[in-house]
Amino acid sequence: MPSLSCLRHRIPWLGLFALLMFGGMYLPILVLAVYSLNDSRYSASWQGLSWRWYRLLFDDARIFSALQDSLIVATGAVGISAVLGTLMAIGLSKYYFPGKALYRGISYLPLIVPDIAIAVATLVFLASLAIPLSIWTIIAAHMVFCLAYIAVVVSSRLQGLNPHLEEAALDLGATPAQALLKVLLPQLTPGIISGCLLAFVLSMDDLLISSFTAGGGANPLPLEIFSRVRTGVKPDINALSVLLILASGLIAAIAEYLRFRSQQQQAPPP
Amino acid sequence: MWLRQRLRRLLGPIALLGPAGLWLGLLLVIPTLLILDISLVPGLRPGEPAAGYGLDNYLQILQPVYLRVIARSLYFAAGTTSICLLLGFPVAYWLALKAPRRWRNLLLVAFVLPLWTSSLLRAYAWISILRPTGLLNLVLAHLGLPTQAWLHTTAAVFIGLSYSFLPYMVLILYASLEKLDTRLLEAAADLGATPLQGFWQVTVPQTLAGIAAGCLLVFITSVGDFVVPTLLGGASSMNIARLIYNQFLGPTRNWGFGSALSMVMILAVSVAIALLLRYGDRSSVSET
Numbered sequence: 001m002p003s004l005s006c007l008r009h010r011i012p013w014l015g016l017f018a019l020l021m022f023g024g025m026y027l028p029i030l031v032l033a034v035y036s037l038n039d040s041r042y043s044a045s046w047q048g049l050s051w052r053w054y055r056l057l058f059d060d061a062r063i064f065s066a067l068q069d070s071l072i073v074a075t076g077a078v079g080i081s082a083v084l085g086t087l088m089a090i091g092l093s094k095y096y097f098p099g100k101a102l103y104r105g106i107s108y109l110p111l112i113v114p115d116i117a118i119a120v121a122t123l124v125f126l127a128s129l130a131i132p133l134s135i136w137t138i139i140a141a142h143m144v145f146c147l148a149y150i151a152v153v154v155s156s157r158l159q160g161l162n163p164h165l166e167e168a169a170l171d172l173g174a175t176p177a178q179a180l181l182k183v184l185l186p187q188l189t190p191g192i193i194s195g196c197l198l199a200f201v202l203s204m205d206d207l208l209i210s211s212f213t214a215g216g217g218a219n220p221l222p223l224e225i226f227s228r229v230r231t232g233v234k235p236d237i238n239a240l241s242v243l244l245i246l247a248s249g250l251i252a253a254i255a256e257y258l259r260f261r262s263q264q265q266q267a268p269p270p
Numbered sequence: 271m272w273l274r275q276r277l278r279r280l281l282g283p284i285a286l287l288g289p290a291g292l293w294l295g296l297l298l299v300i301p302t303l304l305i306l307d308i309s310l311v312p313g314l315r316p317g318e319p320a321a322g323y324g325l326d327n328y329l330q331i332l333q334p335v336y337l338r339v340i341a342r343s344l345y346f347a348a349g350t351t352s353i354c355l356l357l358g359f360p361v362a363y364w365l366a367l368k369a370p371r372r373w374r375n376l377l378l379v380a381f382v383l384p385l386w387t388s389s390l391l392r393a394y395a396w397i398s399i400l401r402p403t404g405l406l407n408l409v410l411a412h413l414g415l416p417t418q419a420w421l422h423t424t425a426a427v428f429i430g431l432s433y434s435f436l437p438y439m440v441l442i443l444y445a446s447l448e449k450l451d452t453r454l455l456e457a458a459a460d461l462g463a464t465p466l467q468g469f470w471q472v473t474v475p476q477t478l479a480g481i482a483a484g485c486l487l488v489f490i491t492s493v494g495d496f497v498v499p500t501l502l503g504g505a506s507s508m509n510i511a512r513l514i515y516n517q518f519l520g521p522t523r524n525w526g527f528g529s530a531l532s533m534v535m536i537l538a539v540s541v542a543i544a545l546l547l548r549y550g551d552r553s554s555v556s557e558t
Binding site: 012014015017018021022024025026027028029031032035083084085087088090091092094095097103106107109110112113114115116117118120121122123124125128140141143144147151176201204205207208211212222225226229230232233237238241244245248249251252255256260 | 282283285286287289290291293294295297298299300301302304305308357360361363364365368369375379380381383384386387388389390391392394395396397398399401405433436437490491493494495496497500501511514515518519525528529532535536539540543
């Protein structure tokens with residue numbers, strides 16, 4: 001017969017704590033979702049279900065033009081970075097040359113140096129060349145960190161690949177370019193896509209680098225949201241948050257699925 | 271002939287590494303050298319002619335008012351790192367060793383999923399909870415407990431920062447705990463070690479590299495965070511990122527001083543990373 005102290009021992013404290021923390025991670029998001037449907041503007045208490053904040057949001061032309069700016073920046077920066085970042089990752093895995101450590105170190109810098117420092121540097125650079133700030137300068141600046149993230153994700157995928165496939169292609173008479181495009185690239189695709197999704201989400205989220213490189217030329221979504229929420233709670237921003245969180249949740253799910261599938265492909269046969 | 275062969279050999283590396291290298295050089299290396307340059311020009315404001323070189327901007331950082339800002343940034347980061355380690359370790363331990371095996375990957379993904387959502391919106395979400403008429407005070411009032419102002423306090427900054435960076439900590443600790451040799455724990459128990467002794471003498475030493483990597487990552491990212499201290503902290507939560515922001519886009523407008531602050535930040539982060547790569551476990555860093 002189990003004694004009381006034995007029973008107490010069976011309580012999985014660790015599991016309960018983890019469960020609590022899982023709840024904590026989702027609590028703020030849940031609160032936003034509930035408030036976005038709350039009819040009341042000021043009160044935290046429930047005043048009845050309403051779609052009015054969503055309606056208000058969809059009538060807001062500024063939000064849509066900001067969203068458009070963000071999408072242009074993110075697609076532009078990610079699109080170009082996908083090509084350059086993938087080439088860089090392949091180059092780094094293939095070649096040894098003097099200064100490679102420095103090259104690699106510089107390519108990793110955007111991952112670790114705080115955004116504010118990158119933002120400052122870019123602004124000073126653009127100002128010293130008297131380049132007018134616009135949506136193009138934001139894209140150029142975003143490319144720096146998009147490149148770095150895509151290269152890291154693709155590099156980790158490259159490490160798990162079988163190098164002999166490319167050699168076999170070369171032995172069978174493929175040109176290096178053919179081997180790259182027809183053998184290596186298809187194998188890298190899941191990594192490239194998940195790197196792009198990560199970079200896309202980061203670009204859509206970026207506040208500091210956009211603030212420093214936008215000038216009056218463009219107004220990406222995070223800037224618009226930031227200037228509104230600085231002064232307190234805005235129910236229509238609750239609604240916007242919920243929609244954006246759902247969208248990034250979807251992107252995350254796709255990225256994780258791709259990562260999972262590529263891991264399965266790479267898993268050695270039992 | 272020899273030259274042509276050599277050129278052909280260079281063609282591949284240049285085609286693959288050239289474009290990205292050019293971009294990083296143009297928009298990362300040269301700009302960093304430029305801020306180093308203008309950080310050495312005293313009192314530079316936009317449009318002002320440069321007036322010789324000097325260390326005035328760096329000396330300005332040593333004024334008590336700015337040293338307090340730096341100390342506060344370090345305090346925010348140290349506090350956030352400790353909270354993330356204390357809360358994150360049990361979660362990562364449970365995920366890596368106790369959670370049902372077939373659900374582990376999915377549970378880990380679920381825990382770090384909020385990382386994919388906008389950091390700005392996650393900070394904003396806490397405003398709804400912490401503001402005077404927010405959820406926290408509503409709950410406290412219902413329980414008959416005293417309500418208070420949570421927003422624009424140091425506590426709010428710690429809550430916001432810990433919430434933002436906890437997933438990173440869990441991710442890194444998980445990678446490290448997953449590799450834990452649990453047979454050693456069993457052996458320790460067989461030899462009469464209490465669970466606590468086993469934890470301190472087996473688990474912690476084996477995961478020390480992961481703990482160091484997680485702490486460093488959280489420390490570095492939280493020391494330079496801008497959004498959380500600005501949205502959740504008050505006027506008295508000025509940290510180094512907000513200070514730099516003000517030198518460029520705020521009312522202060524002192525590019526030379528702002529550049530000097532940025533240089534100090536870049537230098538400190540680079541040294542910390544170099545130390546970790548030199549003395550730490552490389553794999554625990556690259557896996558994140």
